[in-house]
Amino acid sequence: MPASTNTLLTALLNSSSEHLLVTAEDHRIREAGSCFLRFVGEEREALLGRPCYEFLLLEGGAAMEQALAAEGSWQGQLLLRDRYRNTVLHTVTLHSVVLAGEPCRLWIMRPVDSPVEVAERRPQYDLLTGLPSRVLFMDRAEQAMLNSRRHRQSVAFLSLGIDGFSRINDGLGHEFGDHVLKETGQRLKGALRNSDSIARMGGDQFDCVVVMTSPDDGVVVTEKLLRALKQPFRLNGQDLTLTASIGISVFPADGDSADILIKQAESAMRHCKHTGGDSYQFFSSEMNERARRRIDLENALRQAIEQQQFLLYYQPKVDVRSGAIVGAEALIRWQHPERGMVQPGEFIPVAEESGLIGPIGAWVMREACRQNRTWLKGGLGAVCVSVNMAAPQFRERDIVAQVAAILAESGLPAKLLELEITEGLLIGDLDAIEEKLHGFRRLGLKIAIDDFGTGYSSLSYLSRFPITTLKIDRAFIHDLENNRSTAEIARAIIGLSRGLDLEVVAEGAETAEHIQFLTEQGCGTVQGFFYSRPLPAAEFEVMLRRGTVR
Numbered sequence: 001m002p003a004s005t006n007t008l009l010t011a012l013l014n015s016s017s018e019h020l021l022v023t024a025e026d027h028r029i030r031e032a033g034s035c036f037l038r039f040v041g042e043e044r045e046a047l048l049g050r051p052c053y054e055f056l057l058l059e060g061g062a063a064m065e066q067a068l069a070a071e072g073s074w075q076g077q078l079l080l081r082d083r084y085r086n087t088v089l090h091t092v093t094l095h096s097v098v099l100a101g102e103p104c105r106l107w108i109m110r111p112v113d114s115p116v117e118v119a120e121r122r123p124q125y126d127l128l129t130g131l132p133s134r135v136l137f138m139d140r141a142e143q144a145m146l147n148s149r150r151h152r153q154s155v156a157f158l159s160l161g162i163d164g165f166s167r168i169n170d171g172l173g174h175e176f177g178d179h180v181l182k183e184t185g186q187r188l189k190g191a192l193r194n195s196d197s198i199a200r201m202g203g204d205q206f207d208c209v210v211v212m213t214s215p216d217d218g219v220v221v222t223e224k225l226l227r228a229l230k231q232p233f234r235l236n237g238q239d240l241t242l243t244a245s246i247g248i249s250v251f252p253a254d255g256d257s258a259d260i261l262i263k264q265a266e267s268a269m270r271h272c273k274h275t276g277g278d279s280y281q282f283f284s285s286e287m288n289e290r291a292r293r294r295i296d297l298e299n300a301l302r303q304a305i306e307q308q309q310f311l312l313y314y315q316p317k318v319d320v321r322s323g324a325i326v327g328a329e330a331l332i333r334w335q336h337p338e339r340g341m342v343q344p345g346e347f348i349p350v351a352e353e354s355g356l357i358g359p360i361g362a363w364v365m366r367e368a369c370r371q372n373r374t375w376l377k378g379g380l381g382a383v384c385v386s387v388n389m390a391a392p393q394f395r396e397r398d399i400v401a402q403v404a405a406i407l408a409e410s411g412l413p414a415k416l417l418e419l420e421i422t423e424g425l426l427i428g429d430l431d432a433i434e435e436k437l438h439g440f441r442r443l444g445l446k447i448a449i450d451d452f453g454t455g456y457s458s459l460s461y462l463s464r465f466p467i468t469t470l471k472i473d474r475a476f477i478h479d480l481e482n483n484r485s486t487a488e489i490a491r492a493i494i495g496l497s498r499g500l501d502l503e504v505v506a507e508g509a510e511t512a513e514h515i516q517f518l519t520e521q522g523c524g525t526v527q528g529f530f531y532s533r534p535l536p537a538a539e540f541e542v543m544l545r546r547g548t549v550r
């Protein structure tokens, strides 16, 4: 496109007070006006290339396609999702256009009415915040309980009150008070998942129903809500920091009617306020005990990072024919001053949910690289050490740069470092994932899929992503003797890796029979208790010096 056209288009897109969007034929976003960017709360660069249906709810698209084909344009109404994940009805005009020789679509969109007008027409909504009001909330709560009963899940009822709200209202004026309530509503909504509901119950009280997918979900969501309110509130150049109290009751443990569960959550919230606020409390003492243990664990983990209580153990990967050590997996251990050695299964999940996995993962990577470089310099032979990377860590925007910096600082050749990731990490924005994986490969790292065969994702990613290694999950190896179908799966994975020219490593081999089966199937590299348990660095070093496990 000539520069002048480009400039003209940009000027047009950004001067309009309507929401403007240009999409390609595959529905991916090519251009967006500044008004639309503000509405969805995204930067232009982050938006380009993403499918437009992340933001436009395209239902009944057939009529639209017909009109476009016949007349080159379409008019109608669509729901748009804003930065707070509210859906707002828009009048839309859609045109077929050609941009730089490519057939595209230009979307011109204008909200049908303001959120307040919407609320006026529909009394189930709260006038000030546009959130559901108590009536609609009760309905949704009953619905969530019905669904959960079917799936045998629990539902948490959260009741949130802003600490000292009347003081804010009296001291800073009603305008500020209203602003705080509106903003609170939006922030809370933004922190919840689509499957959860929120309502303003009146005054400064906001209630949520949260479908719990794990026993700690209630706590995880509650902490997220409290964090969302920690940012200062600002109006007319004035800043205010506030805190809130949350009470929680759980269906079906605490009761089975929405009315009762809401009252219980409110009572727990009031109790929380009386004991100083800025915190949360469960209605039942049993859940409080659970929450307390979790908070203790999180605090202990924070301390563990500061006081460097972590260690790495190393488990050899062995060539089945020669018994030679061809690699090792670095596995974290937590040397707790009172509890003794804590296994990763007990703290990695909590670290992932609380955001502590970032610094922990970075430490693991740095320590594994430093240690391996020391062995290499000591002439112990070059072994590739693999490091596990958790999903939240992988999703950090600059993770490739972080790893590059750690490698450079350690002086370890990149080919002696492998990342172990799980299949669950390979869903979401596939382009971004692919870009990161290529980034790691460009550095020279190997990439293994850990626990292969247990994830849900499709196999097609194996050809799309630049993966070097498959690690057969230990569940398949463990069951070999008793279960013919797991043996078949193990066999199939080995065949698959050969067909795709990938390395394959079997995890969890414990017996001579396991080794025999794997050797027969052509899996030459094995990691398991049969050869060695994970060992402290000094003990692994002795083994490495010998070169073989025996």
Ligand code: C2E
Pocket: 315, 330, 331, 332, 343, 344, 345, 348, 361, 364, 388, 389, 390, 420, 450, 451, 474, 507, 508, 509, 510, 527, 528, 529, 530, 534
């Ligand atoms: P993983 O990455 O699949 O690691 C292999 C686990 O299998 C290790 O458990 C290892 O001790 C165990 N294992 C190996 N051979 C055998 C065997 O023959 N029999 C049996 N029963 N088990 C065997 P570990 O060290 O407790 O680690 C558990 C999980 O914790 C790891 O599974 C990994 O997902 C996670 N993890 C460990 N270290 C880290 C770390 O530094 N960062 C992250 N993000 N996750 C880690």
Ligand code: MG
Pocket: 329, 388, 420, 450
């Ligand atoms: Mg692993």
Ligand code: MG
Pocket: 450, 451, 471, 473, 474, 507
């Ligand atoms: Mg594994």
